[in-house]
Amino acid sequence: MTSSDLQEQMGLKALNLLQEDADKIEKLIEVQMENLATRYCPLYEEVLDTQMYGFSRQVDYAVRIGLIQEAVGKGIMTKLERNLALLYEAMNNKD
Template identity: 40%
Template structure:
């Protein structure tokens, strides 16, 4: 049985994926892993890379425009930078 995926479905899936990454990274700030663990940036980069591949696939399928896709990836990267900055500020206290 084939099921078509529309733009709305793609957006929901991508937003859930981004939220999962934000939650994962956000949870780590309370354990101070962000500032103390050099591998943390590699994990975050890997998750963002995977997300950007999902977004690119949606763009390639015509479910998102390239501008929408770039905005989603930029929003996630910016949110993760804010989380990291908050963790660094917290650990400095």
């Protein structure tokens, strides 16, 4: 394997792992959206904030190592933050 193949491979692995973790958070957001009317759990917000913080640290770290581009990292974070904002909006409208 050449060094540029390896760099590409590691970058892809770093990105796939981030996407996996982002999907888990998306899933948490979806479940809470679906249960908004029925089984609302007040701890959800705290769990989601903690997950988002941990995830943002991973994204930053990948950018600092040079495995993913800053714009790509920002894109992943923005998408998650947007969905989280939609959830919080729906939660507020429920009150």
